[in-house]
Amino acid sequence: MIKILAFDLFGTLVDTSSISKVFPERNISKINSKSFMETWQSKQLQYAWFLNSINKFEPFSDLSIRALKFTLKIHSIELNSDQIDRFREAQLQLDPFPDSKKGLEVLLKSKNNADYNNSRKLVILSNGESVKTDKLLSNISLRRYFDHIFSAEEVRKYKPAKELYILASERLNISVSEIALVSSNLWDIAGAQSAGMQTCWINRKDKKTNEELDIKADYVLSSIEDLKQIL
Amino acid sequence: MIKILAFDLFGTLVDTSSISKVFPERNISKINSKSFMETWQSKQLQYAWFLNSINKFEPFSDLSIRALKFTLKIHSIELNSDQIDRFREAQLQLDPFPDSKKGLEVLLKSKNNADYNNSRKLVILSNGESVKTDKLLSNISLRRYFDHIFSAEEVRKYKPAKELYILASERLNISVSEIALVSSNLWDIAGAQSAGMQTCWINRKDKKTNEELDIKADYVLSSIEDLKQIL
Incomplete structure (x- = not known):
C-alpha cells in the first residue's frame, strides 16, 4: 500500500532542458545545446556525489553554477557574471x-x-x-x-x-x-x-x-x- | 616532512586518453574522440561516486564498462561484446x-x-x-x-x-x-x-x-x- x-x-x-530558452541570447545555440546540457547535468550530479564522498555539502544552486562554469570552459564559451546570473534565474522558470x-x-x-x-x-x-x-x-x-x-x-x-x-x-x-x-x-x-x-x-x-x-x-x-x- | x-x-x-589507440578499428574516430573520452571518463567518476553515495561497491573495471556502454549509446555507436572486451584489454595498455x-x-x-x-x-x-x-x-x-x-x-x-x-x-x-x-x-x-x-x-x-x-x-x-x- x-x-x-x-x-x-x-x-x-x-x-531541465527547458533552460535552453536562455541559450539564444548566450551564444550557446551556436554550439550543440544537447551536448551542452548533457555535460552540465552530468557534472552537477558528479559534483553532488563528490561532496557526498568527502562528507561536505553546499547548496545545489551553487554547485550547479560551478558545473555550469566547467561546462562553459569545455565548450569554449565565455560569459560574464551577469550572464551567469541569468542562468540562476532561469533555473526558477523551468x-x-x-x-x-x-x-x-x-x-x-x-x-x-x-x-x-x-x-x-x-x-x-x-x-x-x-x-x-x-x-x-x-x-x-x-x-x-x-x-x-x-x-x-x-x-x-x-x-x-x-x-x-x-x-x-x-x-x-x-x-x-x-x-x-x-x-x-x-x-x-x-x-x-x-x-x-x-x-x-x-x-x-x-x-x-x-x-x-x-x-x-x-x-x-x-x-x-x-x-x-x-x- | x-x-x-x-x-x-x-x-x-x-x-587515459591513450586508449584512443583502439578507436580507429571501432568506428569511433568518425566521431569526436575527445568528446567521447570526456563523456566516458566523467561517467566513470559519476558511477563511482553514485556507488559511494548508496554504500555499494563493484570493481572499477566493471563500472568502467557500464560507463562505456552509456557513452556508446549517447554517441550512437553500436559495438558487440567482443569489441567491448577489446576496450577492457586496452585499459591494461595505457x-x-x-x-x-x-x-x-x-x-x-x-x-x-x-x-x-x-x-x-x-x-x-x-x-x-x-x-x-x-x-x-x-x-x-x-x-x-x-x-x-x-x-x-x-x-x-x-x-x-x-x-x-x-x-x-x-x-x-x-x-x-x-x-x-x-x-x-x-x-x-x-x-x-x-x-x-x-x-x-x-x-x-x-x-x-x-x-x-x-x-x-x-x-x-x-x-x-x-x-x-x-x-
Missing part, C-alpha cells in the same frame, strides 16, 4: 512536462475525495534547496499540489544517499516502505530502493540517456498521468 | 606520460641512496583493482618503482572517500600527515586533504578540463620530474 507519493523534481516534474500538471490534478482530486484515506500526501523530495524549489513550483503553478518539500540541505547529503529518503519517512511518521518515490532518474530509484521505499520510474522517452544501472523499479510508467493506475 | 609519496594512477602516471618514468627513476635513485631515510616509499593509491593495476604497471615497465599498491576494492569505497587514504596510513604505520598524495585530479587532492594528507597537484596542461573546485594543493607542479624539488 502506498501512503505517500514522494516526487523528484528535476527531470521528473520539470524539464517548464513542467505536459503530463505533470494533468497527472497531479488527478491525484489531488482523488486525495480530496471523501472516501479517500486522508493520510495520503504528495510531497517533493529534491536535491534543490527548499526555498528555490518552493519558488520554482509557485512560478509554474505546481506548488499547491504538495503538502511538504523535503530538501537535501536539511540532511546535508544529496540523493541517492539514504538520509533524504529516511527524512521524509521520519517527518511524516510513516514507514519508509509505505512511501513510493516517483522519479525519472534511475540513480534516484536506486537510492530509494536502498533506503527501503517503493519506486515508480517515470520513463518518458529517450532511452539513450537512461543510465547503465542494473535497477528494477517496482513500477515503470510512461507519464505522471499513469500514476493513478498504481494507487 | 614527506615520508611516503602516494601516486594516483589514471590521468596522473598514465594517460601509455605513461613522458615525464612519469623519468620522474620515478629520479625518485628511486634518491631512495636507494645510502644517506637517504629508508622509510621513504613510493606507493600507488588507485580506484582501479589491484590485480589490474599491477598488470598495467608491469606492461609499461613502471611496476618496479612501487613498494605497495593500495586499491579501492580493499575498502570498498572509491576516492575521494577518506577510507582509501586512511588505509595507506594504517598499513604503512605512518601518520597520514607524513604522506603526500600526488595526483592530477583535483577531486583526488580534495579527498586527500580532507583525510589529512599533504598534496601535490600535477597540473600538466589543459586548464580547460580542470574541475571547478575551490581547492588549494600544498604543491602545484607541472610534471612528475618536478617532484624531486619538494623532497
Whole structure:
C-alpha cells in the first residue's frame, strides 16, 4: 500500500532542458545545446556525489553554477557574471512536462475525495534547496499540489544517499516502505530502493540517456498521468 | 616532512586518453574522440561516486564498462561484446606520460641512496583493482618503482572517500600527515586533504578540463620530474 507519493523534481516534474530558452541570447545555440546540457547535468550530479564522498555539502544552486562554469570552459564559451546570473534565474522558470500538471490534478482530486484515506500526501523530495524549489513550483503553478518539500540541505547529503529518503519517512511518521518515490532518474530509484521505499520510474522517452544501472523499479510508467493506475 | 609519496594512477602516471589507440578499428574516430573520452571518463567518476553515495561497491573495471556502454549509446555507436572486451584489454595498455618514468627513476635513485631515510616509499593509491593495476604497471615497465599498491576494492569505497587514504596510513604505520598524495585530479587532492594528507597537484596542461573546485594543493607542479624539488 502506498501512503505517500514522494516526487523528484528535476527531470521528473520539470524539464531541465527547458533552460535552453536562455541559450539564444548566450551564444550557446551556436554550439550543440544537447551536448551542452548533457555535460552540465552530468557534472552537477558528479559534483553532488563528490561532496557526498568527502562528507561536505553546499547548496545545489551553487554547485550547479560551478558545473555550469566547467561546462562553459569545455565548450569554449565565455560569459560574464551577469550572464551567469541569468542562468540562476532561469533555473526558477523551468517548464513542467505536459503530463505533470494533468497527472497531479488527478491525484489531488482523488486525495480530496471523501472516501479517500486522508493520510495520503504528495510531497517533493529534491536535491534543490527548499526555498528555490518552493519558488520554482509557485512560478509554474505546481506548488499547491504538495503538502511538504523535503530538501537535501536539511540532511546535508544529496540523493541517492539514504538520509533524504529516511527524512521524509521520519517527518511524516510513516514507514519508509509505505512511501513510493516517483522519479525519472534511475540513480534516484536506486537510492530509494536502498533506503527501503517503493519506486515508480517515470520513463518518458529517450532511452539513450537512461543510465547503465542494473535497477528494477517496482513500477515503470510512461507519464505522471499513469500514476493513478498504481494507487 | 614527506615520508611516503602516494601516486594516483589514471590521468596522473598514465594517460587515459591513450586508449584512443583502439578507436580507429571501432568506428569511433568518425566521431569526436575527445568528446567521447570526456563523456566516458566523467561517467566513470559519476558511477563511482553514485556507488559511494548508496554504500555499494563493484570493481572499477566493471563500472568502467557500464560507463562505456552509456557513452556508446549517447554517441550512437553500436559495438558487440567482443569489441567491448577489446576496450577492457586496452585499459591494461595505457601509455605513461613522458615525464612519469623519468620522474620515478629520479625518485628511486634518491631512495636507494645510502644517506637517504629508508622509510621513504613510493606507493600507488588507485580506484582501479589491484590485480589490474599491477598488470598495467608491469606492461609499461613502471611496476618496479612501487613498494605497495593500495586499491579501492580493499575498502570498498572509491576516492575521494577518506577510507582509501586512511588505509595507506594504517598499513604503512605512518601518520597520514607524513604522506603526500600526488595526483592530477583535483577531486583526488580534495579527498586527500580532507583525510589529512599533504598534496601535490600535477597540473600538466589543459586548464580547460580542470574541475571547478575551490581547492588549494600544498604543491602545484607541472610534471612528475618536478617532484624531486619538494623532497
